[in-house]
Amino acid sequence: MEAQAVTWLSGADLHHWRRQQLADWPGPANGLDWLLDLEGGLSWRELQSSHLHPERGLELRCGLDHLAGLWKRHCIEQVPLQHLVGRCPWRDLELAVSKDVLIPRQETELLVELACDLPLASGELPRRWADLGTGSGCLALALARQWPASEGWAVDRSPEALAVARANGEAQNEPMASLHWCVGDWWQPLTPLAGTLELVVSNPPYIPSAVVDVLDPGVRDHEPRLALDGGSDGLDSLRRIIKSAPRMLAPGGWLLVEHHHDQSQAVLALMQQADLVDCRSASDLEGNARFALARQACS
Numbered sequence: 001m002e003a004q005a006v007t008w009l010s011g012a013d014l015h016h017w018r019r020q021q022l023a024d025w026p027g028p029a030n031g032l033d034w035l036l037d038l039e040g041g042l043s044w045r046e047l048q049s050s051h052l053h054p055e056r057g058l059e060l061r062c063g064l065d066h067l068a069g070l071w072k073r074h075c076i077e078q079v080p081l082q083h084l085v086g087r088c089p090w091r092d093l094e095l096a097v098s099k100d101v102l103i104p105r106q107e108t109e110l111l112v113e114l115a116c117d118l119p120l121a122s123g124e125l126p127r128r129w130a131d132l133g134t135g136s137g138c139l140a141l142a143l144a145r146q147w148p149a150s151e152g153w154a155v156d157r158s159p160e161a162l163a164v165a166r167a168n169g170e171a172q173n174e175p176m177a178s179l180h181w182c183v184g185d186w187w188q189p190l191t192p193l194a195g196t197l198e199l200v201v202s203n204p205p206y207i208p209s210a211v212v213d214v215l216d217p218g219v220r221d222h223e224p225r226l227a228l229d230g231g232s233d234g235l236d237s238l239r240r241i242i243k244s245a246p247r248m249l250a251p252g253g254w255l256l257v258e259h260h261h262d263q264s265q266a267v268l269a270l271m272q273q274a275d276l277v278d279c280r281s282a283s284d285l286e287g288n289a290r291f292a293l294a295r296q297a298c299s
């Protein structure tokens with residue numbers, strides 16, 4: 001749909017239009033306001049002040065018909081808004097997204113914070129690290145910006161996802177680590193790095209297959225199954241990642257993973273079975289154990 005030209009209108013006209021869009025929508029208004037911001041260029045602050053000053057003029061960078069068309073597709077076909085605008089703000093990044101990658105989730109931002117707080121055996125910043133199942137490249141790019149003097153490897157089995165991640169990398173203007181984008185199956189492209197990785201992060205597919213089938217249609221029908229489906233108990237990918245971690249990590253190197261809300265005990269048990277040490281869980285902002293970390297013993 002054509003975005004049309006810049007549009008001028010009063011706050012009163014915008015709110016009239018906004019009420020029309022929301023009339024048959026049972027959900028909250030924040031999706032429409034998000035669309036006004038990302039596609040229309042109208043910040044939340046401008047929207048709020050237009051309630052107080054409805055007579056003042058506002059500028060949108062596209063037409064109302066264009067926005068109404070996108071909103072309709074979201075409401076009727078349940079297409080995620082991030083797909084409709086083609087991008088997603090995440091942490092301090094703005095990432096291109098498509099149907100080929102998981103839309104980066106807010107809870108995954110915590111994985112970056114956890115990674116940055118890890119005590120490394122060397123007492124220094126990581127020099128070599130990897131992101132397994134990079135999707136949009138969100139984790140790899142956040143870490144690459146955090147540690148510009150390091151070298152990172154970002155792996156995904158989906159060539160289409162990797163193309164999105166690579167393009168997101170090329171769009172960055174900040175100093176960044178040197179990044180290698182690798183298509184492949186979990187550790188397989190990293191085999192030459194065995195025993196040298198000081199940190200590996202992963203947000204693998206971890207939803208049990210039967211649960212994927214009954215997910216909200218906005219997720220189930222529009223996000224890649226390869227990014228969601230973790231097999232019958234959701235742990236297929238985590239099992240493989242954890243099993244090979246001791247071979248790939250440097251002495252004292254950390255593995256840090258995200259998992260489903262009910263997998264904490266099982267993931268910690270897998271880490272212990274793999275002879276990783278200092279196994280522990282970490283919680284999301286709602287207090288649910290959603291992350292597990294462990295390290296290779298120092299030799």
Ligand SMILES: C[S@@+](CC[C@H](N)C(=O)[O-])C[C@H]1O[C@@H](n2cnc3c(N)ncnc32)[C@H](O)[C@@H]1O
Binds near residue numbers: 132161184206227
């Ligand atoms: C849950 S998504 C995470 C994407 C991104 N890291 C994030 O946090 O938003 C899991 C990713 O793992 C990838 N994946 C699935 N199976 C894989 C495999 N065997 N080897 C490598 N990547 C795989 C998927 O294509 C998907 O991009």
